[in-house]
Amino acid sequence: MYQRQEIFNIIELFTSQKLINFYTKIFDSLDLSILPDRIPSKYGPNGYSRHALFRAFIVMKCEKFGKITDLKDFLENNLIIAQLCGFNILKPLPSYSVFQRFIKNLSNSYLKEIMKNQVNILKELxxxxxxxxxxxxxxxxxxxxxxxxxxxxxxxxxxxxxxxxxxxxxxxxxxxxxxxxxxxxxxxxxxxxxxxxxxxxxxxxxxxxxxxxxxxxxxxxxxxxxxxxxxxxxxxxxxxxxxxxxxxxxxxxxxxxxxxxxxxxxxxxxxxxxxxNKRGRKPKDLTSTGNVICDAGLAMHKDGKQYFDSYIKQKFCCPFRTSKDDSLCPCNHEKFFNGKKNRGCVKYISIGTDYRSSINRxxxxxxxxxxxxxxxxxxxxxxxNLNTEQAYVKNINSVANLNTIGHICLLTIAIAAIKSGCVDKYKSLSGLKGQLKLSYIKIFKHQFHQGDSLPFFVSFISI
CATH class of the missing domain: 3.30.420 (Nucleotidyltransferase; domain 5)
Incomplete structure (x- = not known):
């Protein structure tokens, strides 16, 4: 009885039941077989499980943390979640530098393959x-x-x-x-x-x-x-x-x-x-028949076309281009007094003949x-909303990896919601957290391989 009372005084054990259920289902819906769990080393230990580190960053995005320090503090204060990630909570959790090196050195191609797998699952569903x-x-x-x-x-x-x-x-x-x-x-x-x-x-x-x-x-x-x-x-x-x-x-x-x-x-x-995209081009004033209106407000006449590979160039000329009367131009445009045989303004309209121009928008x-x-x-x-709009890391590979993990997180939430029967929550992170229900002790037993001993506090709680 005394031992049980001491265990209940450990604040790290009192993680929300809904949160435990949520991450259990999320990790069950995440296939990391494409990512090698360990990298063999000739000169020392193999280090922490890369699957566990990856799941930790999934937690980081689900909790909407922008900084690795926030993730580390969360895992330290929620050892059950750290256990679900795959860490041995009877030993020290990874330091800040371990998380930083992992997200910086991990090849984004692995994350792309994980994302493809999640997309294919949703495609099959x-x-x-x-x-x-x-x-x-x-x-x-x-x-x-x-x-x-x-x-x-x-x-x-x-x-x-x-x-x-x-x-x-x-x-x-x-x-x-x-x-x-x-x-x-x-x-x-x-x-x-x-x-x-x-x-x-x-x-x-x-x-x-x-x-x-x-x-x-x-x-x-x-x-x-x-x-x-x-x-x-x-x-x-x-x-x-x-x-x-x-x-x-x-x-x-x-x-x-x-x-x-x-x-x-x-x-x-x-x-x-x-x-x-008009790219800053000023639209020309046109009549109902498609003729250009000149600066004086008159409808210009069509005067031939030039044909190119992907467009046609339509020429328009002044309606008084052959007139000798200098008073016909209402605005006395300088080009009307050019001293040439064909006087007045000349304007062009390009009429595209390619696929882009044929679309009726x-x-x-x-x-x-x-x-x-x-x-x-x-x-x-x-x-x-996963706190991805602002980068808190300082190199492109880390930024790219965190961006991809954010997309994987949202895909995994959709898979977990669909497989759990909460289809209406497949786009709601907060909504899914309140829907999943699993046994508290069953979660721990699921994380340990056969033959491994359960943590001492689980043994006491399950008495």
């Missing part, structure tokens, strides 16, 4: 398919004082003044306006113009299932890499193991280019739903499909 695919990128700010709004350093966003704390990060820009059509009006300059935000850091590019809102593939780059340049690469790599043939590919105007449209159409045999069909892109925004919000 019928929760992920290739019908509607959404692509998006989200910024990840580096761990540097230059990203602090209260930092008043000179030229803190200059390429010639990179931060010394993280030598891998690059200068990037994030726009707060990703709408399909942005019209700049002189009457409302403050509301219509795009708002830019410069930052030092990285980008995480994610392919999502636009129906279920679950990730399929991802990769991390520095912040200076634009979306257009790596769009075909991530789709091509994903298509090798997750077929995208015939898919509807949805993306915002940051991915708009002729090359990306042709890749979707010709290589993937799919359909592109990418918003048009004003149709109801396009707008209905494009509206599914908001699922990417919702997923990015859930991913950022």
């Amino acid at each position: 019928g929760f992920i398919d290739n019908n509607f695919i959404s692509v998006d990128a989200t910024p990840v700010k580096a761990n540097t004082k230059f990203n602090n709004p209260k930092c008043f350093a000179n030229n803190k966003f200059s390429k010639n003044n990179p931060p010394s704390s993280d030598k891998d990060c690059k200068l990037g820009v994030h726009t707060a306006n990703n709408s399909m059509n942005v019209q700049v009006s002189e009457d409302k300059p403050n509301n219509s113009k795009k708002k830019y935000e410069f930052y030092w850091g990285y980008k995480n590019h994610v392919i999502c299932d636009a129906i279920s809102g679950l990730p399929i593939a991802e990769f991390t780059t520095t912040a200076d890499v634009n979306e257009i340049s790596n769009f075909t690469e991530i789709l091509s790599d994903t298509n090798e193991w997750f077929p995208l043939k015939g898919s509807y590919i949805i993306a915002d105007k940051g991915y708009d280019s002729k090359q990306n449209h042709d890749f979707i159409r010709n290589t993937l045999k799919g359909h592109a739903f990418i918003a048009l 004003d149709s109801i069909f396009f707008k209905k499909i494009y509206s599914l892109r908001t699922e990417s925004e919702r997923y990015n919000s859930r991913w950022k």
Whole structure:
């Protein structure tokens, strides 16, 4: 009786039952067979289990910790969770440097394979398919004082003044306006113009299932890499193991280019739903018949076409180009008095003939499909809620690994929710924690191999 009372005075044992149930189910839904558990060493011990270290970082993301120190404190104060991860709690837990070296030196290819396995499981369960695919990128700010709004350093966003704390990060820009059509009006300059935000850091590019809102593939780059340049690469790599043939590919105007449209159409045999990026071009005023309106407010006449490989150049001329009357131009434009036989202004409109130009972005069909892109925004919000928007490590490999672990965490939550019968919680981290119910003692017995002795406190509690 005295021994039992002493055990109940150990505060580390009183971890929430719901939390224990949650992590037991999460780890049961996570296959780490692709990751070697130990790395043989010629000169000393093999060190801690890499499976245990990986599960610890899953705990870090599920608890929304940004720093490794917070993870270490949590495990020290919740030894049951550390036991579930695979650590021997009768010995000291890994130090901060062990966790730091693990996340820095671990090859991201292992994590990519673990993520592929989780995606394939959800595909077999019928929760992920290739019908509607959404692509998006989200910024990840580096761990540097230059990203602090209260930092008043000179030229803190200059390429010639990179931060010394993280030598891998690059200068990037994030726009707060990703709408399909942005019209700049002189009457409302403050509301219509795009708002830019410069930052030092990285980008995480994610392919999502636009129906279920679950990730399929991802990769991390520095912040200076634009979306257009790596769009075909991530789709091509994903298509090798997750077929995208015939898919509807949805993306915002940051991915708009002729090359990306042709890749979707010709290589993937799919359909592109990418918003048009006008890239600062001012739209010309046109009549209902498609004629250009000149500076004087007159409809210009069509005057021939020039044909090129992927577009047609339509020429428009002044309606009074052959007139000799100098008073016909209402605005007395300087080009009307050019002294030539054909007087007046000349303007051109380029009419594309490629796949990108043939898409009717004003149709109801396009707008209905494009509206599914908001699922990417919702997923990015859930991913950022794991405290991934701000990096607290200082190299690209560590940032990439933590980003991938965040995606694996959300995929594993979905698998655990589906297999536990809590399908409505497959996108809710907090909701799933309150649903799972398992035996307290059964959890410990599950973690020990046959023939191993249970920890002394479990033996007493199970009396």
